[in-house]
Amino acid sequence: MRIMPPSSSPVAEEGDSTRRAATVGQLEHIGAMAAAMIQPGQIVGLGSGRAAHAFVRMLGRRCAETKMSLTAVATSQATEELAHAVGIPLTPLETLAYVDIAVDGADEVDPRLNLLKGGGGALLREKVIESLARRLVIVVGQEKLVDRLGTHFPVFVEVVGFAMPVVMRTLTGRGATVTPRRLADGALYKTDNGNPLLHVRFEPRSQPDQPGLDDLPALERWLHSLPGVIETGLFLDFADEVLVANFDGTVEHRRRQAGRRTTGEPRA
Numbered sequence: 324m325r326i327m328p329p330s331s332s333p334v335a336e337e338g339d340s341t342r343r344a345a346t347v348g349q350l351e352h353i354g355a356m357a358a359a360m361i362q363p364g365q366i367v368g369l370g371s372g373r374a375a376h377a378f379v380r381m382l383g384r385r386c387a388e389t390k391m392s393l394t395a396v397a398t399s400q401a402t403e404e405l406a407h408a409v410g411i412p413l414t415p416l417e418t419l420a421y422v423d424i425a426v427d428g429a430d431e432v433d434p435r436l437n438l439l440k441g442g443g444g445a446l447l448r449e450k451v452i453e454s455l456a457r458r459l460v461i462v463v464g465q466e467k468l469v470d471r472l473g474t475h476f477p478v479f480v481e482v483v484g485f486a487m488p489v490v491m492r493t494l495t496g497r498g499a500t501v502t503p504r505r506l507a508d509g510a511l512y513k514t515d516n517g518n519p520l521l522h523v524r525f526e527p528r529s530q531p532d533q534p535g536l537d538d539l540p541a542l543e544r545w546l547h548s549l550p551g552v553i554e555t556g557l558f559l560d561f562a563d564e565v566l567v568a569n570f571d572g573t574v575e576h577r578r579r580q581a582g583r584r585t586t587g588e589p590r591a
Contacts, residue, residue, distance in 0.1 A: 366394045396416050433470065441520070442479065444520055
């Protein structure tokens with residue numbers, strides 16, 4: 324499928340303004356494609372970040388034009404505000420046992436459709452809502468495709484503030500480079516949940532007794548074993564489909580490999 328979106332300014336890459344990125348117009352096109360997947364009456368998870376917000380805007384437009392009814396739940400306060408602005412009705416998470424379809428962005432996508440997320444700071448709420456999703460569609464620009472996670476972005480780790488010094492000491496003692504996210508004025512960044520966020524860089528391959536990016540499930544298990552770690556930005560075996568806005572203006576639709584999770588049941 325080839326879609327030629329209108330020219331637009333590049334979207335700046337968080338933490339790396341020199342990398343080429345999908346244009347706003349391209350993100351709106353894949354956002355519109357994802358919005359077209361939504362069926363009347365569905366429960367929809369609304370993701371966070373530039374690409375996901377393009378989807379939210381396109382979904383709001385579709386609802387306004389077609390009078391389509393749906394129920395939605397947002398993964399961040401910023402997405403809640405945008406959903407209200409474009410007329411998408413929201414419901415509290417506690418009222419939902421599942422989500423029919425969630426649409427979100429990602430910082431990195433590997434060939435197996437594993438994801439690295441958290442650049443926007445919403446990884447915990449994203450993982451909670453997307454664990455309930457029967458179908459997760461990811462919308463990204465081509466610059467987000469990598470051979471392995473951790474190529475351009477650190478692993479984002481949300482921690483309890485009280486435990487942050489202990490978690491940082493444990494991570495650095497096992498070979499990682501750890502930096503707390505801070506605001507422009509130097510103050511400690513806090514997520515929507517009021518927690519600090521760590522940027523953790525690991526070596527591509529692990530050494531004996533040191534976790535690394537060569538074994539993502541083991542790395543995820545080890546991080547969750549650390550007291551004070553709330554959640555990580557490793558979304559392994561979550562995505563069912565990925566819409567990619569290529570630099571040449573085409574859109575690629577990638578799907579989960581046969582034999583992997585295809586039951587359509589919530590993950591939680």
